[in-house]
Amino acid sequence: MAAHLSPPPDPQFVLRGTQSPVHALHFCRGAQAQGCPLLFSGSQDGLVHIWSLQTRRAVAALDGHGGQCVTWLQTLPQGHQLLSQGRDLKLCLWDLAEGRNTVVDSVRLESVGFCKSAILAGGQPRWTLAVPGKASDEVQILEMPSKTSVCTLKPEADAKPGMPMCLGLWQADSSPRPLLLAGYEDGSVALWDISERKMCSHVSCHEEPVMGLDFDPEKARGVSGSAGKALAVWSLDGRQALQVHGTHELTNAGVAEVAIRPDRRVLATAGWDHRVRVFHWRTMRPLAVLASHSAAVQCVAFAATGGLLAAGSKDQRISVWSLYPP
């Protein structure tokens, strides 16, 4: 019975029923999540499922992308408004308050790229949205909810980083200037100052296109994953210059998404090798390999509290794990 000395870790539960590969996951944040925690999933067939984590069942399915793959999901801080991005070149804003499931607004996207959008929202009614722009290498910044274009960020002509693949918006506590991190097709990561509309720093991290990135403003450190076999950890110095901190070799190539847990202690990657890998964020020590899917994992997400991790896969299942609860 030696084989059973340490059984492989199990997910806490698996959500079934999307009946289509899962491409995006997002835990509902904000006040609404307190009583009855919710998880959103976006799938290839264009549906957004709302899952109750209490009953572990789908509460509703939102159909707003005409059967085209949903690639990105995000809730606004109040928790009752959901953004979904689809391959139908539409970004929908859903009103979920009091059981309503209706599209209240939508943004027309100009590019068919793979790039997921990003938002920067605080308590104010106005918030910022970054979406892939009209030209293939552009990122467009919009002021929401008025949908007024703030600027378009286009790399200089000689840089040629290719398409943006993933975006991250944030604002340092000390400064009022919003910043944008973008991972590009050529494997590089760039930092943009939005108010000055200029690229502050640009660093090459991967050989392959960057598939996902996440940033820890407290440590001024970020991580990116690519189609290749490495994770790159980079940091930002006081002069807003990006520096590659180190790379971490993975067993198998291909990371679809990376996510740092809100308490910034753990990092998770969604692997094309069907596995979710968990690292200690400070030391980058590997902590666990979560194997329960039978196809590529395409997205990972952390709940704001409680240590829940969700992973969505091409095998149409969403596994939910309880990871070192704080």
Next chain:
Amino acid sequence: MAVFDTPEEAFGVLRPVCVQLTKTQTVENVEHLQTQLQAVSDTALQELQQYILFPLRFTLKTPGPKRERLIQSVVECLTFVLSSTCVKEQELLQELFSELSACLYSPKSQKPAAVSEELKLAVIRGLSTLMHSAYGDIILTFYEPSILPRLGFAVSLLLALAEQEKSKQIKIAALKCLQVLLLQCDCQDHPRSLDELEQQQLGDLFASFLPGVSTALTRIITGDFKQGHSIVVSSLKIFYKTVSFIMADEQLKRISKVQAKPAVEHRVAELMVHREANWVKNTGDKLTILIKKIIECVSVHPHWKVRLELVGLVEELLLRCSQSLVESAGPLLKALVGLVNDESPEVQARCNKVLRHFADQQVVVGNKAFADILSESLHSLATSLPRLMNSEDDQGKFSTLSLLFGYLKLLGPKVNFVLNSVAHLQRLSKALIQVLELDVADIKIVEERRWNSDNLNASPKTATQPWNQMQRRYFRFFTDERIFLLLRQVCQLLGYYGNLYLLVDHFMELYHESVVYRKQAAMILNELVTGAAGLEVEDLHEKHIKTSPEELREIVTSILEEYTSQENWYLVTCMEAEEMGEELMMKESSLQAITSGAHTHQVTSFLAFSKPSPTICSMNSNIWQICIQLEGIGQFAYALGKDFRLLLMSALYPVLEKAGDQTLLISQVATSTMVDISHACGYGSLQHLINQNSDYLVNGISLNLRHLALHHHTPKVLEVMLRNSDASLLPLVADVVQDVLVTLDQFYDKRAASFVSVLHALLAALAQWFPDTGDLGQLQEQSLGEEGSHLHRRPVTLGNSTTAEDIEQFLLNYLKEKDVADGNVSDIDNEEEEQSVPPEVDENDIRPDVEPPLPVQIQIATDVMERCIHLLSDKNLQIRLKVLRTLGGKCGDFLRSRFCKDVLPKLAGSLVTQAPISARAGPVYSHTLAFKLQLAVLQGLGPLCETLDLGEGDLNKVADACLIYLSAKQPVKLQEAARSVFLHLMKVDPDSTWLLLNELHCPVQFTPPHPSLRPVRLRSAPEQQNPYLANVRLLLRELQ
């Protein structure tokens, strides 16, 4: 009737009669007077009262011996007069009282005179009537100190009568009269209530009688139960009314320290009692002794009315004499509490009313609040409870527990004062755990198995309370079922009023502490939760705040987690785990399975009993533990109601798993738990429950498949789920089937058998969900029809009235059929047949060349079959059989050839070689693997022969191999199975089966249908020694 309305008229009539009576005192004259009196109106009578009374009193007073009969009639006449008139003079009242009492008094002794019972009764009634006829305040002046000697005389007289007379009528009358004399009469004739001073004077007067009255009444009350309940009830009533009057706190507190000098003669003054503090103390002490005696005797009195009166006694004494009888308060309360759970609903109701009244009034007994006394009593009861539970018999345990129940009920939320004391909680829990110890020596529980793992066809019960169908269990320390009920009520009350977190923590600790406590702790936990939900508890304390549903759910979740954890849910309950069976099967060992202690690669390492060989007792104990936990889950569901739906994700899988357990008891209890759950959660049936929560099940199945070594029952759960699902679940099923197949691929060598049954269930389910509309069904119908015709033909051919023509025709038909069978068919016949072929076949043939993507269900089926083909060559016979059954339904031809060539010879061979062994074996044989193998083969062969549509030769092989098992020497189960094989064979080929059976044993003599034919001779053995007789007869009966 009243003819003479005016006194004048009446006087005219009565005068001669009265004179006559005064002159000659005879019974006749008295009776004459009484007859005349009946014609006189009440007003007239009142006017003439003294006049009429005179001759009567005169008769009584005349000195010298008198005949009893005369006295009796005089007393009766007197009583008649008094009942229609009032006595308005104090003097007359006193005189009549003395004269009447004297009738019963024998001057020589202090005892009642030895007179006839009729006379005694008449006098007692007379006295009673006299006291009632006293007009207005006259009655009060009667009770002056000077009357004391005479009154005392009458009281002792009546007490003596009540105590010593044989006639029940006299006893009752004496007691009633005593009640009247002591001014405690409850009739309507005493309208005025007494003022404080009057009460005090009377109290002083009656205090002299208290010792005599109370001791005498106590003797009556504690006398033989057979004296009848009404006497005890009356005595009890007089006892507490008198005591509560004389010892009333209201009166006593006003009594001055120094006795006022009574204005009476010395002799009487000596009799007078001054109720000062000392007297009260002494009397109280003495009364306490009597009260204890009374309670001890009456609380177990068989008649409920007596116990009901005891409640009255307690109420009256505690309400009115709580200061003076402070020493009795404890025993009185205890008596009351003990009756809270009385078997009579009237007593219970009264008790509850009184207790609620006490609680509402915040009654103070002595210097202590009611609740404090209860609390103290509970403390002391908790202290002695373990000892009492150890030493008392069932009756004793019952009363002790009733008492405990009463205290808990009364204390309500205040019970926490006691529970918060660690020492007391430990004592209490120790006693409960101790008394709830189960007797687990019953072997049958381990032995009884489920033989087929089929449906969950639990009949939908209407019960809504899980414990109504609770499994009967046996306890080591008591046998009375009522005690168990009471224990459960006690625990429920604890759960209702007590701090649930504290209690659950405490009993959870005990649950963990030792396997010796585990079952009891689980039982208690179950009841605590039920109680906490407050569904069964009658609440005396309306202000009490129950545990909130959220808290309760939280607590239940944690208990549930504990119950279903690896080490508490997967216990060894039998010796033969599947994998062990498979291994040993190769060795064909017979007795080894039962005696073998070597659990080769079993799951023992994870279990609570990690001893090398679990004893029957420990397995039994494990079975009970699982059952108790299962019942608990049912109770939790009941307690939470629809809220339990949120727990289904963790509860349903483990329960369903146990529903498929091999141990009969476990599977029964699990099934009824499922029923409880579906009731509680509002599902109409088990099927609904399973169907609508399949996602939770699938989650459990899929997670557990990852650790199959630990969860080898997982495939069973899927099987049950499949049986109870419908086509709407196809996506979920498709999802989990992938997991199953992947796991099967990993475990081909070890656990294939359990997987094959799942696959079988899966294909069956698919077939059912997507019914085949093609030609297959029709074919079956056809074959059925043919069978019918075969069976119908026989009676005709065997009929007695057969003519030569019939035989000729039959022969011709036969030859023709034979010709056809040989293939010599004319063209015309052929054409006819082609026309009869249904046209659908053609449609089926015309298919577009493009192959559309296979529907999900067909894809699943293909995947499954691929695995099955693989398993056909498995070295385990049982698996091969199962696979064959799985495939048999659909892939006929291919399988038939494989089966006949490879499988059948081996099956038949093993049956033949094993038959002599089983024929000789004893009863233990049925526990061996060899037996199970034989059984499985026999049970499997029949359906296979039928589905594979075997040819004649192969059928004969099967029949030959199974024939030996029809012998009465074989174990009964094998005989049954063999019979089932033949039942299937009959369907395939009734004629040859009939012949075969008749050759074994022929019950009827066949007479040829026509004299020209020779009689048939079958080579069957003679009846006496034929071991096949019984089974063959049964089978032949089926054939007819």
